[in-house]
Amino acid sequence: MRIKKILCSALLVSCMVFAMTACGSKKAAQTGSDAKSGNITVGFSQVGAESDWRTANSTSMKETFSEKNGYTLIFDDAQQKQENQIKAIRNFIQQEVDYIVLAPVTETGWDTVLKEAKDAGIPVIIVDRMVKVSDESLYTAWVGSNFELEGKKAAAWLKAYLDKTGRGDEQINIVDIQGTIGASAQIGRTKGLEDACKENKNWNLLAEETGEFTQSKGQEVMESLLKKHKDDIDVVYCENDNEAFGAIDAITAAGKTVGTGKDDILVMSFDSTKTGLTDVKDGKIILDTECNPLHGPRVEEIIKALEAGETPEKQQYVDEEIFAAVEDVDSVKVEDQDYSVTVVTDDVIKGRAY
Amino acid sequence: MSNEKKKFNWKAVTQHHLFLPIVCLLVVLLVNVIKTPDFFVISMKGGVLYGYLVDVVNRASELVIVAIGMTLVTAASGGQDISVGAVMAVAASVCCQILSGGQVSTDTLMNSMALAIIAAIIVAGLCGAFNGFLVANLGIQPMVATLILYTAGRGIAQLVTKGQITYVRVDSFKVMGGYIGKCPIPTPIFFAIAAIILINIILKKTALGLYIESVGINGSASRLVGLNSTMIKFLTYVICGVLAGVAGIVASSRIYSADANNIGLNLEMDAILAVALGGNVLSGGKFSIMGSVIGAYTIQALTTTLYAMAVSADQLPVYKAIVVIIIVVIQSPVFRRNMEAWKQKRALRNKAMEGGH
Numbered sequence: 001m002r003i004k005k006i007l008c009s010a011l012l013v014s015c016m017v018f019a020m021t022a023c024g025s026k027k028a029a030q031t032g033s034d035a036k037s038g039n040i041t042v043g044f045s046q047v048g049a050e051s052d053w054r055t056a057n058s059t060s061m062k063e064t065f066s067e068k069n070g071y072t073l074i075f076d077d078a079q080q081k082q083e084n085q086i087k088a089i090r091n092f093i094q095q096e097v098d099y100i101v102l103a104p105v106t107e108t109g110w111d112t113v114l115k116e117a118k119d120a121g122i123p124v125i126i127v128d129r130m131v132k133v134s135d136e137s138l139y140t141a142w143v144g145s146n147f148e149l150e151g152k153k154a155a156a157w158l159k160a161y162l163d164k165t166g167r168g169d170e171q172i173n174i175v176d177i178q179g180t181i182g183a184s185a186q187i188g189r190t191k192g193l194e195d196a197c198k199e200n201k202n203w204n205l206l207a208e209e210t211g212e213f214t215q216s217k218g219q220e221v222m223e224s225l226l227k228k229h230k231d232d233i234d235v236v237y238c239e240n241d242n243e244a245f246g247a248i249d250a251i252t253a254a255g256k257t258v259g260t261g262k263d264d265i266l267v268m269s270f271d272s273t274k275t276g277l278t279d280v281k282d283g284k285i286i287l288d289t290e291c292n293p294l295h296g297p298r299v300e301e302i303i304k305a306l307e308a309g310e311t312p313e314k315q316q317y318v319d320e321e322i323f324a325a326v327e328d329v330d331s332v333k334v335e336d337q338d339y340s341v342t343v344v345t346d347d348v349i350k351g352r353a354y
Numbered sequence: 355m356s357n358e359k360k361k362f363n364w365k366a367v368t369q370h371h372l373f374l375p376i377v378c379l380l381v382v383l384l385v386n387v388i389k390t391p392d393f394f395v396i397s398m399k400g401g402v403l404y405g406y407l408v409d410v411v412n413r414a415s416e417l418v419i420v421a422i423g424m425t426l427v428t429a430a431s432g433g434q435d436i437s438v439g440a441v442m443a444v445a446a447s448v449c450c451q452i453l454s455g456g457q458v459s460t461d462t463l464m465n466s467m468a469l470a471i472i473a474a475i476i477v478a479g480l481c482g483a484f485n486g487f488l489v490a491n492l493g494i495q496p497m498v499a500t501l502i503l504y505t506a507g508r509g510i511a512q513l514v515t516k517g518q519i520t521y522v523r524v525d526s527f528k529v530m531g532g533y534i535g536k537c538p539i540p541t542p543i544f545f546a547i548a549a550i551i552l553i554n555i556i557l558k559k560t561a562l563g564l565y566i567e568s569v570g571i572n573g574s575a576s577r578l579v580g581l582n583s584t585m586i587k588f589l590t591y592v593i594c595g596v597l598a599g600v601a602g603i604v605a606s607s608r609i610y611s612a613d614a615n616n617i618g619l620n621l622e623m624d625a626i627l628a629v630a631l632g633g634n635v636l637s638g639g640k641f642s643i644m645g646s647v648i649g650a651y652t653i654q655a656l657t658t659t660l661y662a663m664a665v666s667a668d669q670l671p672v673y674k675a676i677v678v679i680i681i682v683v684i685q686s687p688v689f690r691r692n693m694e695a696w697k698q699k700r701a702l703r704n705k706a707m708e709g710g711h
Contacts, residue, residue, distance in 0.1 A: 049512075049517045051519075051615075052518060052519070055517065055518075079509075178667055181667050181668045182668075207664050208666060208667060209661060209664075209666075209667050210667035210668075210670070212616075214613065214616040214619075215609040215611070215613065215616075216605065216608055216609050216613075216616070216617075219608070219609070220409075220413055220661075221661065223409055224406070224409065224658060224661035224662060225661075227392075227404075227405070227406055227409070227662070228390075228661075228662060228664065242613075245609070246609065249609075253400075253402070253532075254399065254400070254404065255399050255400030275459070275521070
């Protein structure tokens with residue numbers, strides 16, 4: 001009986017503490033919006049902190065929208081849950097922020113809450129992933145990566161590199177280790193490669209299998225591909241760095257080598273994380289196309305344009321670089337635009353935030 | 355007379371509880387005879403065994419280890435532990451974090467390997483004990499009780515690794531997911547075999563196996579006979595947790611890192627499926643460890659087969675689902691009863707026709 005009483009009271013106390021802290025955090029958030037009338041208040045609902053890329057994305061936002069630059073940023077980490085993001089946006093509306101920035105966890109299910117924001121007259125800027133809404137006017141602009149362009153750049157580099165090294169007319173066998181099927185990064189990057197394979201008659205796309213953006217799946221898929229296609233594979237096109245790490249391990253375990261030699265397998269990758277670029281420097285990954293998480297400056301441009309009464313472009317892409325292990329190709333041309341290729345050095349890796 | 359004897363034997367074989375699981379595994383493998391003839395070729399390459407079959411046995415190791423624990427939990431409590439995948443991630447992150455000494459990436463071991471492995475297994479055991487306490491002592495439904503760690507586990511793992519992927523690029527750590535010295539057989543296979551043998555010895559040499567079955571069939575009755583059914587249920591969850599921890603260490607050693615988001619992702623579902631494919635009843639009671647082990651190898655054989663057949667990635671789940679449906683339906687008691695009835699009917703009709711002649 002006594003134990004029950006003690007337990008009961010302990011529960012009540014913990015409830016009270018919880019309620020009090022909840023109140024406290026709410027208050028803190030509200031003072032954020034009332035603070036200094038001169039500042040522009042921006043509410044940012046972030047997906048979570050699931051990867052280095054995401055952390056760099058959050059940091060970029062925090063650095064851009066600092067008090068020093070004349071902003072008050074209310075940052076909300078949704079921990080991968082859409083309902084948390086919807087709650088956060090409703091809070092932002094209540095706090096009467098000037099702008100809402102949303103990095104959505106999923107593409108669908110935003111109609112209602114974005115309508116509420118629109119009715120409150122708050123412009124919404126979407127970053128990273130896209131939203132699918134019935135009415136395009138529910139958001140003001142979108143900032144993110146052009147995944148298809150990333151794929152095209154990588155393919156263009158491969159073509160230029162093969163031409164340069166005298167393999168332009170050889171039969172080139174490519175395998176594609178795709179990302180999680182249906183992710184926009186997977187769709188864009190796969191399309192970039194598929195289009196290039198249609199254009200170049202001597203490129204054979206032997207297989208497309210998903211590595212689900214993870215190292216272990218990338219390894220497993222590559223193991224199997226090596227057995228199926230024996231010595232035929234010339235190029236492995238991995239749709240992110242983690243898959244590339246797995247693929248390289250599988251290739252080495254099968255007694256083959258990666259690199260630029262005659263019998264080596266060329267490994268291409270995306271994202272350009274710090275660890276990825278280290279492998280580029282070591283010549284294991286031949287080309288790493290960047291997926292830039294630094295969305296802050298682009299979002300600020302849009303906000304500045306809106307402040308000045310202009311209408312910003314609806315879709316805006318961030319600038320993305322190309323990192324190579326070799327110097328053979330200086331720049332690649334995609335859709336009449338030149339993109340320079342950076343050769344990875346220690347300084348490049350040191351300057352990498354993620 | 356001899357004919358009758360043969361028939362009798364055949365029946366004994368088909369009635370064996372492992373008959374259907376083995377048939378299913380063979381059917382999945384036989385598809386390859388037609389589609390990918392070199393599926394069964396095993397060669398030596400670079401000093402190690404090389405071939406699709408090696409991949410199947412190697413890649414299934416974690417699933418086998420987890421499925422053993424899942425079988426025990428299922429048998430004793432009549433429910434499943436859906437937190438095993440998350441517990442794997444927790445164990446992996448604890449192990450890697452200790453080895454890296456808190457850094458994101460390391461080239462040298464900061465602490466001894468034994469310490470890291472023991473700590474990881476203890477933490478995994480604690481996770482199992484937590485589940486066991488909720489299920490056995492508080493009488494919460496297993497699915498609900500383990501849902502807590504299913505959701506919180508990856509969060510805990512993230513907390514341990516500070517949200518980063520911790521890399522341990524040390525060769526001695528890669529051994530557990532790779533090869534021991536010049537041994538041509540991948541190490542994970544040894545882990546799986548060791549787990550199978552160890553658990554079988556424990557179950558056979560002690561009365562634990564019998565106790566688990568009786569608790570699973572009727573907990574109250576077992577208690578009345580004098581079995582501590584709470585303790586036995588609790589124990590199965592601890593064993594399940596420890597095995598998940600071992601699987602987590604193997605999985606993280608394969609990629610020499612602790613990827614809290616992805617290690618053991620959806621493995622709990624595959625483990626439950628392995629238990630079901632092994633002919634075990636998911637509501638508890640009689641169980642067969644070997645059935646679940648065969649079930650686990652069947653699942654991996656299916657995955658590797660689909661890779662070998664170059665089924666495109668977006669259609670992969672459909673083929674997997676179709677095969678799983680067929681296997682589960684064949685093993686369902688209603689289907690088997692109907693088949694039996696149909697056979698008898700046909701036999702009767704044949705007899706009647708013979709009589710008519």
